[in-house]
Amino acid sequence: MNPITLLAVGVLIFLLTRTPLWAKFKTQLLLIGGGLVIFWLVATGKLHALFAVIAAAIPMGQRLWSVVRMWPAVRQMAEKLTGAKPTANTGVADGPMTRAKAAQILGIDESADPKTVRDAHRRLIAKLHPDKGGSDYMAGLLNQARDTMNG
CATH class of the missing domain: 1.10.287.110 (DnaJ domain)
Incomplete structure (x- = not known):
């Protein structure tokens, strides 16, 4: 491996793990870097475009899963704010009324x-x-x- 590339990777690893400012942006840099690598692989024909779409959808799926897990708490908070009470049977009695x-x-x-x-x-x-x-x-x-x- 080229010594300059090796030195650049070493400095980048040092900055990502030691400096608080860079550590804050670690996730963003990794996502952007991963996106660029995937784009480069698609552009050069080494990766099918469908796999690139799947790779891009994975982070969105993780966020969607977080929202799905949070839904009961959001519904409970909305009920507290509006004063609504959940009811299992909200209709009228079954059968004709005499x-x-x-x-x-x-x-x-x-x-x-x-x-x-x-x-x-x-x-x-x-x-x-x-x-x-x-x-x-x-x-x-x-x-x-x-x-x-x-x-």
């Missing part, structure tokens, strides 16, 4: 008039709305009971 069941949920008689239904719904939804600390399930159940009684 008029008797709707009246029982709203706490009224089956033959109640629309004004009584509206008042009972408003009273209960004020307590059980998701914005007031209630669940999506209960709000959906109340809405379904109101719709059943009104229609």
Whole structure:
């Protein structure tokens, strides 16, 4: 090997391992150097372009994996900031609701008039709305009971 090249490599290794300023940029220099080597190999025809794309995608895959592992913590932080609570069942009850069941949920008689239904719904939804600390399930159940009684 050429003595000048050997000396240059030795100085570079010394700077990368001993000097704090150079040590800070060690990863960047290695990535840039690796990219240049891959580019040179592709340009001279010694490396197929597909392998160059794969080599370039590896660092992005590592970063993507970090984001995937961090997702539950990000979701939990967003829930804390917005005050949202995760719910497993956010829909309404399964199956058709009968008029008797709707009246029982709203706490009224089956033959109640629309004004009584509206008042009972408003009273209960004020307590059980998701914005007031209630669940999506209960709000959906109340809405379904109101719709059943009104229609």
